[in-house]
Structures are given as structure tokens and as C-alpha cells.
Amino acid sequence: MAMTPRLPSTSRSLPIALLRARERVMGPIRHLLSDSDLTEQQWRVLRVVQESGGIDPTQISDQACLLLPSLTRILQKLDEKGLISRTRDQVDRRRQVIRITAAGETIIDANMAASLAIVTRTREKMGEERYEALLDLLNELDGIEI
Amino acid sequence: MAMTPRLPSTSRSLPIALLRARERVMGPIRHLLSDSDLTEQQWRVLRVVQESGGIDPTQISDQACLLLPSLTRILQKLDEKGLISRTRDQVDRRRQVIRITAAGETIIDANMAASLAIVTRTREKMGEERYEALLDLLNELDGIEI
DNA sequence: AAAATATTGTTAACATGTTTATCATATTGA
DNA sequence: TCAATATGATAAACATGTTAACAATATTTT
Numbered sequence: 001m002a003m004t005p006r007l008p009s010t011s012r013s014l015p016i017a018l019l020r021a022r023e024r025v026m027g028p029i030r031h032l033l034s035d036s037d038l039t040e041q042q043w044r045v046l047r048v049v050q051e052s053g054g055i056d057p058t059q060i061s062d063q064a065c066l067l068l069p070s071l072t073r074i075l076q077k078l079d080e081k082g083l084i085s086r087t088r089d090q091v092d093r094r095r096q097v098i099r100i101t102a103a104g105e106t107i108i109d110a111n112m113a114a115s116l117a118i119v120t121r122t123r124e125k126m127g128e129e130r131y132e133a134l135l136d137l138l139n140e141l142d143g144i145e146i
Numbered sequence: 147m148a149m150t151p152r153l154p155s156t157s158r159s160l161p162i163a164l165l166r167a168r169e170r171v172m173g174p175i176r177h178l179l180s181d182s183d184l185t186e187q188q189w190r191v192l193r194v195v196q197e198s199g200g201i202d203p204t205q206i207s208d209q210a211c212l213l214l215p216s217l218t219r220i221l222q223k224l225d226e227k228g229l230i231s232r233t234r235d236q237v238d239r240r241r242q243v244i245r246i247t248a249a250g251e252t253i254i255d256a257n258m259a260a261s262l263a264i265v266t267r268t269r270e271k272m273g274e275e276r277y278e279a280l281l282d283l284l285n286e287l288d289g290i291e292i
Numbered sequence: 293a294a295a296a297t298a299t300t301g302t303t304a305a306c307a308t309g310t311t312t313a314t315c316a317t318a319t320t321g322a
Numbered sequence: 323t324c325a326a327t328a329t330g331a332t333a334a335a336c337a338t339g340t341t342a343a344c345a346a347t348a349t350t351t352t
Contacts, residue, residue, distance in 0.1 A: 010209055014265065014277075015175070015186075017284040018168040019211045024288050025161055030340085039307065039340090040161075058330065063156055065165045070308055072332055077307085094317045094330045118292060119160065125290045130283060131160075137272075137280040138163040142170050144271045146264060176310085185310095185337065203301065216338055218302055223337085240300040240347045 028118050036107055037081075041066060043111070045074050049084055050100045050108055056089065057096055083107060174264050182253055183227075187212060189257070191220050195230055196246045196254055202235065203242055229253060 010016045026040055033043050044064040049055060061071045075098065078084045083104035089095035100108075123131040156162045172186055179189050190210040195201060207217045221244065224230045229250035235241035246254075269277040 010211070011285050011288075012281055014268070014281065015168065015171055016190075016211050017281055017288070018164055018171065020288045021284040022161065022164040022168070023211075024290070024292065025164065028292050029161070034341090041308065044162075056330080065156070065162050065169075067309070067311095068331065069310075069333080073308075092318070092330085096331080122160070122287075122290070122292055125292070126283075126287060130286065133279070134283040134287065135158055135160065135163055137276060137283065138167040139157050140276065141268075141272060141280065142157075142163070142166045144170070144268070146170065146174050146268055146271070180311090187338065204299090213339070213341095214301065215303080215340075219338075238300085238348070242301080 025118075025122060029115060032114050032118070033111060036111055038107065038111075041070070042074055042078060043115075045071065045078065046083060046100065046104055046108060049098050050104065054097050054099050057098065060098065078104075171264075171268060175261060178260050178264070179257060182257055184253065184257075187216070188220055188224060189261075191217065191224065192229060192246065192250055192254060195244050196250065200243050200245050203244065206244065224250075 029043075030040050033040060038046070041064070045060060045066070048060050048063045052059075057068065057071055057075065060066070060075075061068050064071070066074065075084065075086065079086055081103075083101055085099045085101055087097050087099075089097055126134070157166075175189075176186050179186060184192070187210070191206060191212070194206050194209045198205075203214065203217055203221065206212070206221075207214050210217070212220065221230065221232065225232055227249075229247055231245045231247055233243050233245075235243055272280070
């Protein structure tokens with residue numbers, strides 16, 4: 001009789017294991033940020049912008065892992081909230097230059113410590129070695145061509 | 147030389163590394179399924195339903211890693227497409243029983259081999275040992291309490 | 293049994309993910 | 323130079339993610 005190829009149990013399915021692990025890490029961060037009315041994506045963008053001191057959307061989308069259409073909406077929201085400023089690049093007028101505002105800096109200051117604490121606690125709970133090994137394997141997976 | 151204290155590069159940020167790795171795996175699967183006009187989530191639901199031979203939405207949401215509001219919409223779509231059937235549980239009338247239809251089985255047959263091939267190729271490219279180690283670490287991460 | 297509570301599933305509202313199309317500006321090439 | 327092409331960003335359309343509220347049915351409590 002023909003054996004129907006069976007699927008791996010969900011915990012051995014790579015896509016689902018990646019989903020669950022991500023949810024485990026992001027859950028507490030989402031909860032923290034909700035007090036500041038920020039989504040995790042908005043937070044990611046805000047941090048990239050703050051680090052850069054002036055950056056265009058294409059580079060943001062690369063560093064924050066967001067597609068440009070998503071980023072367009074997020075930048076509109078952050079602008080409405082007064083957390084970033086947008087100006088045209090004077091050299092290449094297709095480009096924008098995104099900068100963080102004082103209000104944006106305030107939001108960063110209010111959440112950065114707790115955000116870093118969550119990551120630190122995660123690394124401690126897993127053990128530094130295994131945590132680094134996980135990062136290595138994830139980067140290896142990201143590097144292969146399927 | 148002076149090391150400027152910096153935030154972890156994006157490849158050493160766990161949330162972003164998880165995002166990128168997931169995208170690397172799901173990209174080809176999404177592409178495959180688009181020929182059948184299925185999203186990855188619809189595919190995940192359809193497979194869970196087929197394996198079960200009759201299952202309620204709460205259990206599907208657990209096994210497919212989808213929140214119930216998302217699942218509600220997905221089941222409506224799959225129903226419209228004629229890929230599943232929905233009946234009320236006669237014992238507990240709050241519950242539904244979801245079953246796959248013949249058309250649903252046909253879609254599964256049309257995509258299962260290629261879908262499994264993508265997973266297999268990924269495991270081969272990474273090496274079985276490292277692939278399994280990655281799954282172990284992801285499950286460990288999912289198990290810790292933050 | 294009636295009221296309170298819990299469970300199952302849906303709806304609503306808003307944000308993001310994803311693909312395709314489009315607009316404006318830059319760059320290239322004949 | 324000017325038409326063709328490329329690039330940066332946005333818009334549109336549909337699907338899912340996320341949280342809160344709600345409706346219907348079951349269960350528990352008094």
C-alpha cells in the first residue's frame with residue numbers, strides 16, 4: 001500500500017517553529033510598546049532612524065526588514081505622531097531624508113532599557129552559548145539559496 | 147583600535163534574524179502556492195484539516211499557529227473555494243467540524259510533493275545535523291518563559 | 293431553575309504583509 | 323539631445339496579524 005508522506009509534527013516543521021519562536025520573543029516586546037502606542041514595526045523603524053541620524057526609506061526597509069509599501073504607511077504614521085521628520089534629498093529629489101524628532105527620542109528613551117532587558121533575559125535563560133548558536137544557524141539558513 | 151559601542155547588527159538581533167530566516171524558507175513555498183491561488187496560511191490550514199479527518203477551529207488554530215480571528219476569515223475563504231466543508235457538532239453546538247472536500251484533496255495532491263521537496267532541499271543544503279540543531283534551539287526558545 | 297461564568301466562534305477596527313501598478317525623478321544610450 | 327530604461331517611493335487591492343467586543347451555547351453556582 002502506498003504510504004502517504006506525512007508531515008512532521010508542528011514542532012519539527014521549520015516554518016512553524018520559526019513562527020512560534022518569533023512570537024515568544026516579540027510577545028513581551030509588543031506588550032511593553034503598547035503603553036507607548038507603538039507597534040513592533042514602528043519601534044524597529046524608529047530605532048533604525050535614530051541610529052542613523054538621517055536615512056532614506058530604502059535603507060530603512062533593508063535594515064528594519066520591511067517591504068517598502070509597509071514602510072510607506074509606517075512612516076506616514078510616525079510622521080502624524082510627530083516622531084520623525086521627512087525632507088527631500090537636495091541631490092536626488094526622488095529620495096527622502098528621514099530624521100528622528102525630539103519627541104521620537106523621548107519615546108526611545110522611555111522604552112529602550114526595558115526592550116534591551118527582555119533580550120538580555122532571553123539570552124540568559126537560553127544560555128549565551130546556545131543563544132549565539134541559534135543566531136549563527138538562523139544566519140546560515142538566511143544565507144542558503146533554495 | 148577604538149570599538150564604537152553599537153547596537154547589535156541586524157544579523158545579531160534575534161527578532162530580525164527570525165524574520166529573515168522565515169522569509170528565506172517561505173518565499174519559495176509562497177511562490178509555489180500562488181499557482182494554485184493559495185496563501186501559505188490557507189495551505190497550512192488545509193493540510194491540518196486533511197491530516198485530521200474532521201477537526202474544530204480551535205484545534206486548527208493551535209496546530210496551524212493562527213489566531214482565531216484570522217482563522218475565521220481563512221475558513222470562510224476555503225469554504226467559498228469549495229476546499230472544505232463546515233458542519234455543526236451535534237453534541238456541542240458551539241463547535242464546528244471542518245472537513246476537507248475532494249477538491250481540497252486535489253489541491254493537496256497538486257502541491258504536496260513540491261512543498262516537501264523545498265523542505266528537503268533546505269535540510270540538505272544546511273546539513274541534517276545543523277538543521278535538527280536549529281529546530282531544537284527554536285523549540286527551546288519557544289519553551290522558555292520570558 | 294435562574295443567574296453567573298466559561299467556552300466557541302465571529303465581527304470590527306486598525307496595522308502590516310504581499311503583489312502589482314503607477315508616478316516622479318535620474319540615468320543611460322542611440 | 324531625447325527616447326528608453328532604471329530607481330525611489332507611493333497607491334491600490336486583498337490577505338493576515340492583533341486586540342477588543344460580542345453573540346451563542348455550555349457549564350457552574352446559588
